[in-house]
Amino acid sequence: MNGSNEKITPTQATVALVMTIIGVGIVTLPRVSAEEVQTPDIWISMLFSGGITFVVAFFITKLCLRFKGMTIYQFSPILVGKWAGLVFNLFIIMYFILVSGYQARSMAEVLRAYLLDKTPIEAVIIVYIAVGVYIVISGIYPIVKLLQIYFPVVLVFIFFMLGLSVTNVDLNNLRPVLGEGFKPVVNGIKPTTLSLAGIESFLILIAYMQRPQQAMKAAAVGIFIPLFLYILIVIAVIGSLTVNEVRQLTWPTIELVKSIEMKFLLLERFESFFIILWVITTFTSFIMNFYFASLGLSQVFKKAYKPFVYGLIPFIYLCAMYPEDINGVFKLADYIGNFAIIITVIIPVLFLIIAFIRRKRNAKN
Template identity: 35%
Template sequence: MKSALNTSELTQNQVTIGISLTVLGVGMITLPREVFTAAGVASGWVSVLLTGIIAAGVMLLMIVLNNRYPGMSYYQYNRIIVGSWIGGFITLITSIYYVTFAAFETRAMAELIQMFILDRTPVSFTMLIFIGTAVYLVLGGYSAIFRLFELYFPAIIFFTLLIMILSANQFEMNHIRPFFEGFPPIMKGMSATVLSFVGMEIILFIQAFMRKPERAKKAAVYGIAIPTVLYAIIVIMVGGIMGVGETMTLVYPLMELAKSIEIRNFFFERFETFFIPLWILSIFTTLAIVLYLAALGIKTVFNVKKETAVFSIIPIIYILAMTPKNINEMFTMGVWIGYSMLAIGVGIPLILLLVSILRRQKQ
């Protein structure tokens, strides 16, 4: 039945949380290894903070672009800027990028599950169930997705911080010294953090759904600040407890951190398994919004119904997710997604902004 009270538009809180949870995905668990491997020094957390600041700047530019076409999402206004053919092409490759991203998140989750809790269950089965769950959410529309994010957000933040607090007694300052070892390692570290910030470009799409679009800037800055700070804390803690050298050898450093927690006389042993739901939730949130944006793009390009769009991309996601032969190939796929984010999620919109300014378009 139709609702009597129309409350489906997004609030500022919802956008902030939406951006945070989209950004917090697989990256959360693997980031320390990637940063330390690339930077090679303990000051990797500075790279995270710098990338976060740059990301915030890029998001503000995206909002400038959005504000030139109020009430429209990126998929709708790109054809106004560069014509419907090129615009349609941009929408299509953006959708393909999101489909690949969804496949990566799905595979990463399945690998995690196989490694830690269900070692004999086939990966394809866990993946199909995961995708199916996300489809159920996506069919509820953007409003449902963002309300669900609000529900999960406190839990994800709380449990992540809980790991930090419980493992704090093992922290050794010497592991993360020195704080500054010149710029080159920090710059190298920044290149490795890109994948962890994939998803920040969703502001291009969701500002159009906001009840008060003028608050997008604030929402975006808070939305990127939360994951940046959280990432920095994770990198510092993992570095401080495991040491830089050891972290480089760990597949899922944060998971190892959780493993190191020992509470005596507590009811459960092997505490880390209880953080598995946390990873599932944080990966699920990213998958849901990415799936939604992919379906939205397909819907715009081919002018089909929402359901058709969603169901048509499920097989593609599944096949792409099954493509990497092992966990290393999967991580390579992640690196490529990071680069395509730079091109598709950041590069193209900024070019469009330039074109829009040069053509003096404004609506």
């Protein structure tokens, strides 16, 4: 079952988008944004980023609804020609491969730092990819059904974590609001917007929706949920640790979780439970990007889907192992962020303009 004939509901599309966006950003967003903003106004940057992401979602849905039942891999050659379409498609596929490798490596780095310090990182990544292959090989519908199972579990756990951290939040750490004006807020728009990367998944998912006319509604809800969660996480982390301290921590969200005390539950090392749930969120995002890359190669070269799933294993592994250390992982994240701007903004807008011009020309003819 390669998923090509499966249809998903708007609700399932929303869940898929949420679980694609929520991932590594849970533990990295506070530090990355604090480095750029350097004030407690990160949550304001997040609001602007959410608005930008909604606009991007509008352009993506408008583009894909012009080619109902077709993914971007299928309609890009129609818009820009066979060879230019091939270049664009390979560019998009390369992006999904890089994101998959980055997510696998980030997961392995966190596990090595907090749980599996003596386990070779190569072994962790290989197991992670192997489990991903087991899911991805089945196609889009089984993947989405799995995400539906994980979705409520992840939401409940995140709210539970935030609820326990309320006692550690000092509102003075979130003041003053706009104390240094709007410039820090503007500086934080790029990193916070990139934390919401994942809307590009609708370039493929809309083709498999039962009611594609509801794609924009599904995208809006799918963006709002992670945006709301990220704002709460940033407020909790900054309010508990201060901006200056967050800038010095590699994984500030996990440090916040470590500070949580649950004497009434007789539990210690609550961060172990958090990391297990966080691995699930990164895994769901990982399998979606893995699937998009495999499907892209299948549709571009018009070959069977499953061989490409297996064929991508070494490429994802090499991308995951390319960074030499944790600093290299963060540099790879910056590179992927610039990549994401092209995939989610420039290409959809360019394609939509070309589609509009061609439609006007055809109408005139």
